[in-house]
Amino acid sequence: xxxxxxxxxxxxxxxxxxxxxxxxxxxxxxxxxxxxxxxxxxxxxxxxxxxxxxxxxxxxxxxxxxxxxxxxxxxxxxxxxxxxxxxxxxxxxxxxxxxxxxxxxxxxxxxxxxxxxxxxxxxxxxxxxxxxxxxxxxxxxxxxxxxxxxxxxxxxxxxxxxxxxxxxxxxxxxxxxxxxxxxxxxxxxxxxxxxxxxxxxxxxxxxxxxxxxxxxxxxxxxxxxxxxxxxxxxxxxxxxxxxxxxx
Amino acid sequence: xxxxxxxxxxxxxxxxxxxxxxxxxxxxxxxxxxxxxxxxxxxxxxxxxxxxxxxxxxxxxxxxxxxxxxxxxxxxxxxxxxxxxxxxxxxxxxxxxxxxxxxxxxxxxxxxxxxxxxxxxxxxxxxxxxxxxxxxxxxxxxxxxxxxxxxxxxxxxxxxxxxxxxxxxxxxxxxxxxxxxxxxxxxxxxxxxxxxxxxxxxxxxxxxxxxxxxxxxxxxxxxxxxxxxxxxxxxxxxxxxxxxxxxxxxxxxxxxxxxxxxxxx
Amino acid sequence: xxxxxxxxxxxxxxxxxxxxxxxxxxxxxxxxxxxxxxxxxxxxxxxxxxxxxxxxxxxxxxxxxxxxxxxxxxxxxxxxxxxxxxxxxxxxxxxxxxxxxxxxxxxxxxxxxxxxxxxxxxxxxxxxxxxxxxxxxxxxxxxxxxxxxxxxxxxxxxxxxxxxxxxxxxxxxxxxxxxxxxxxxxxxxxxxxxxxxxxxxxxxxxxxxxxxxxxxxxxxxxxxxxxxxxxxxxxxxxxxxxxxxxxxxxxxxxx
Numbered sequence: 001x002x003x004x005x006x007x008x009x010x011x012x013x014x015x016x017x018x019x020x021x022x023x024x025x026x027x028x029x030x031x032x033x034x035x036x037x038x039x040x041x042x043x044x045x046x047x048x049x050x051x052x053x054x055x056x057x058x059x060x061x062x063x064x065x066x067x068x069x070x071x072x073x074x075x076x077x078x079x080x081x082x083x084x085x086x087x088x089x090x091x092x093x094x095x096x097x098x099x100x101x102x103x104x105x106x107x108x109x110x111x112x113x114x115x116x117x118x119x120x121x122x123x124x125x126x127x128x129x130x131x132x133x134x135x136x137x138x139x140x141x142x143x144x145x146x147x148x149x150x151x152x153x154x155x156x157x158x159x160x161x162x163x164x165x166x167x168x169x170x171x172x173x174x175x176x177x178x179x180x181x182x183x184x185x186x187x188x189x190x191x192x193x194x195x196x197x198x199x200x201x202x203x204x205x206x207x208x209x210x211x212x213x214x215x216x217x218x219x220x221x222x223x224x225x226x227x228x229x230x231x232x233x234x235x236x237x238x239x240x241x242x243x244x245x246x247x
Numbered sequence: 248x249x250x251x252x253x254x255x256x257x258x259x260x261x262x263x264x265x266x267x268x269x270x271x272x273x274x275x276x277x278x279x280x281x282x283x284x285x286x287x288x289x290x291x292x293x294x295x296x297x298x299x300x301x302x303x304x305x306x307x308x309x310x311x312x313x314x315x316x317x318x319x320x321x322x323x324x325x326x327x328x329x330x331x332x333x334x335x336x337x338x339x340x341x342x343x344x345x346x347x348x349x350x351x352x353x354x355x356x357x358x359x360x361x362x363x364x365x366x367x368x369x370x371x372x373x374x375x376x377x378x379x380x381x382x383x384x385x386x387x388x389x390x391x392x393x394x395x396x397x398x399x400x401x402x403x404x405x406x407x408x409x410x411x412x413x414x415x416x417x418x419x420x421x422x423x424x425x426x427x428x429x430x431x432x433x434x435x436x437x438x439x440x441x442x443x444x445x446x447x448x449x450x451x452x453x454x455x456x457x458x459x460x461x462x463x464x465x466x467x468x469x470x471x472x473x474x475x476x477x478x479x480x481x482x483x484x485x486x487x488x489x490x491x492x493x494x495x496x497x498x499x500x501x502x503x504x505x506x507x508x509x510x511x512x
Numbered sequence: 513x514x515x516x517x518x519x520x521x522x523x524x525x526x527x528x529x530x531x532x533x534x535x536x537x538x539x540x541x542x543x544x545x546x547x548x549x550x551x552x553x554x555x556x557x558x559x560x561x562x563x564x565x566x567x568x569x570x571x572x573x574x575x576x577x578x579x580x581x582x583x584x585x586x587x588x589x590x591x592x593x594x595x596x597x598x599x600x601x602x603x604x605x606x607x608x609x610x611x612x613x614x615x616x617x618x619x620x621x622x623x624x625x626x627x628x629x630x631x632x633x634x635x636x637x638x639x640x641x642x643x644x645x646x647x648x649x650x651x652x653x654x655x656x657x658x659x660x661x662x663x664x665x666x667x668x669x670x671x672x673x674x675x676x677x678x679x680x681x682x683x684x685x686x687x688x689x690x691x692x693x694x695x696x697x698x699x700x701x702x703x704x705x706x707x708x709x710x711x712x713x714x715x716x717x718x719x720x721x722x723x724x725x726x727x728x729x730x731x732x733x734x735x736x737x738x739x740x741x742x743x744x745x746x747x748x749x750x751x752x753x754x755x756x757x758x759x760x761x762x763x764x765x766x767x
Contacts, residue, residue, distance in 0.1 A: 023554040024552075024553045025553060028554070028555075065263050068263070078492075079488060080488050080489060081450040083453045083464070084453065084481055084484055091478065098592065184345040185345075186345075187345035187348055188345075188347060190347070191457065192582055193581050193585065195580070199542065202351070203544055204553075206672060206674035207550055207674075209359065209678065209681075211351075211358070212356040215348060215351055218348055219344045219352065222344045222348065223343040227343065358678060358684060359678060362681055362706065376684075377644070377683070378684075379684075459668040459670060472654075473655075475587060475608075477588050
């Protein structure tokens, strides 16, 4: 069908063959890596949101010591390169875990690459999420809080029914940015040896020497992921802004 | 100076802060005495070279990237569609793919094309095409340009249109308007973001170690591999990056203060 | 608070990743290293070393699981118990023996310098002076090159030998120092047509080691002896030759 294209562009045929989904093409491997990347990114984003919520609330309503500790956490994570944080957290984290297990008399456990990647990236995402959520919560007009108190709502109820829905549209741009950072940071896990898209690409390129082809294909896959995510976040933001003044 | 010192003292000389500072100093002293640091003198020279390489890669890539970002932002904010659309496409692709992938594509991807063009080896550029730092500089600059192009687009759009119209009405030429009214105000509004982005660029520099550029991260990797010590080089490395990031943040704060002199709000 | 946090973390992780009692996790390098271990298009690991691992484990009656780990961090992975053994073409050297123990060797091949065909050089510091030499990080080749060649030769360190070979084919580096069998495999490919073997480096057993062995944690004698039993068994009953003959022309056990 595309023979005329293959005829005028030599080398395209081999490139397409290399990328085919069935072995001996490497396309299937790349897609598996992309799925692994998405899994890690989703997990890390979720963990980051949880840490960020507690962090933001701690920074806004916690005591002075809590606020200072959280400030140290966010400053360190935002100043030290992710690659170094990943290495430190990976080695230190598994070491501490295995020491704890040994202290309790259990055999050290093997943490799968996906879980470790999620934990490590989640901690990095948590620092950024803390700042985004804190800014968003602070932007909710204080009058709404006071009105909720006047109605006799407890803190949890206030958060669930007043603060959270109001802050979500304000936080969404920052959160969508965080999601993009999460998907791109999964590439760094290739340097630590976790199986995800960038590592699969490097293995495929190394085995077949078709570096250009595979890196372009991986770039295209990442681009598809980010463009689709951007659309989804835009749709969520539009839905949550229903009824609000146009931006 | 005394006012700054007074304010600093007010923040620090609070009971819980003093205790936390004491605990921090205690941890640092314990770390200094109980962990292994014997390798520092041996690798001191190499470390200084590595820090220098990190710093000049950072500075040069930010300058070149910013120089590319201004036309990219301008094209998207006010340009004809034939310029705006490629600029937007460039920024989208750069921001949508990981820097590591871009770096490897530029270094190994281009490298894999060299054997097909034997005349490259005779050309003048060959000594530069052989080394790794030009590719690292190119990738970092393109990445910075992609992100800052987006920032500058917003910055150029944020300057009130009325000022530009007034300048036009007074007969100022297009380039004069840009140089004296549009660009300075756009730069002023973008400066805080640019500071943050420069720190992000610093955090991206360790990746160049994967394409054989010896920056401070590569030196730490060599120490870890020669001595089999796992944590100490990484911790010292984190400290070095925190210091550099702090200096960048301080520099941009001073720049903002100076730039905002006489500005309202 | 700390205990609670540790226990909560443990419970969370234990719920997501269980460890079998008898499983032995054999660490191999996540980066391809043909013909010893490389992934194929279906994601399975193939190569001489992979088959030897299967044979040794079968002979020693161990339940082995191949665990690809970044070469850069493979010894820390062993020390912090993420893997139980390393069988990734790792040479037995005095430096490494300070941190880990080794089994008996299972192959030993010389180290060669492979360089561009048009350039005059040999495998000595004088022969390489003024040239650009590429090596893989965390290998005996990097240590050897840093000890003998660094004074007069520019060294470039790569994450994988594949990338060094790629740069050799592009002409960015003049030569690379690596294991002779891995380079034989490269020279047979299209990209390898650029280059030829320039010579074998002078032996230095302290750095280049006494062959390739399986790494285990210090004091893990049970596993070490099991692996030794397996290696001896496959050497004796001919499995070793049978596997080797399918990949290489001569025996690679060394003497």
